Amino acid sequence: MFTGIIEEVGTVLGIAKQKKNRRLTVSSVGLAKELTTGESIAVSGVCLTAVEVAPTSFSADLAQETWARTSFSRIEQGSSVNLELPTRANGRLGGHIVQGHVDGVGAFVSLAQIANADDYWLEIEIPEELSLYVVSKGSISIEGISLTVAKVDGKIVSLAIIPHTAQMTNLKSLKTGDPINLEVDIIAKYVEKMMRGASKEVITLERLVSEGF
Numbered sequence: 382m383f384t385g386i387i388e389e390v391g392t393v394l395g396i397a398k399q400k401k402n403r404r405l406t407v408s409s410v411g412l413a414k415e416l417t418t419g420e421s422i423a424v425s426g427v428c429l430t431a432v433e434v435a436p437t438s439f440s441a442d443l444a445q446e447t448w449a450r451t452s453f454s455r456i457e458q459g460s461s462v463n464l465e466l467p468t469r470a471n472g473r474l475g476g477h478i479v480q481g482h483v484d485g486v487g488a489f490v491s492l493a494q495i496a497n498a499d500d501y502w503l504e505i506e507i508p509e510e511l512s513l514y515v516v517s518k519g520s521i522s523i524e525g526i527s528l529t530v531a532k533v534d535g536k537i538v539s540l541a542i543i544p545h546t547a548q549m550t551n552l553k554s555l556k557t558g559d560p561i562n563l564e565v566d567i568i569a570k571y572v573e574k575m576m577r578g579a580s581k582e583v584i585t586l587e588r589l590v591s592e593g594f
Contacts, residue, residue, distance in 0.1 A: 383480070383525070384473075384474050387465055389410070391463075394407060404440050408438050410437050420467075421481070423481045424462050424525070427453070427562060429443075430442070476520075484511055485507070485563050486563065487505050488561065501544075503528075503542045504540075513569075514570060517531065521540075521565055522562075524550070524555075524561050526546065
């Protein structure tokens with residue numbers, strides 16, 4: 382499990398095609414030394430397994446499903462990626478519960494500095510099938526970053542970005558139209574499933590009285 386608090390921005394060193402998948406290699410000055418082979422790491426919001434670890438880099442295999450369902454299809458050598466190690470059991474949950482399981486790919490629209498302020502407005506476009514789970518003041522993971530939704534206007538979602546987030550993530554490296562990894566709030570998905578399976582029985586006054594209300 383992750384929290385969406387980015388610990389380092391890594392640089393893609395290469396993506397090597399193999400027989401049935403691809404191997405992604407990322408430069409990581411800080412986090413690679415904390416990894417061992419077989420451990421998990423979130424790369425731009427995607428939970429991957431480190432299969433090779435060097436002092437300042439690591440490699441992870443990308444299954445065809447991962448390649449097809451994430452923003453990894455746009456990355457290349459030199460691309461910036463957000464990195465986060467799993468949350469320790471005794472650690473703080475600084476952002477929100479992030480699984481590293483991408484629900485869909487959205488599109489980066491813009492990152493513009495707010496007039497007379499140091500903050501930014503981030504705008505993204507989300508797939509229609511995810512709109513049910515995105516609400517104002519709710520949580521969403523964008524490229525692995527835990528963010529709070531400020532406004533929802535159809536498929537366009539606006540979020541306020543503080544300078545620290547803009548500087549310590551890959552947001553500034555994105556261009557209009559770039560695909561971005563999205564993971565909606567896991568709690569919202571469970572609530573939606575439970576509500577969908579809820580009884581359709583009509584609540585009447587007699588039923589409430591019989592139940593002691």
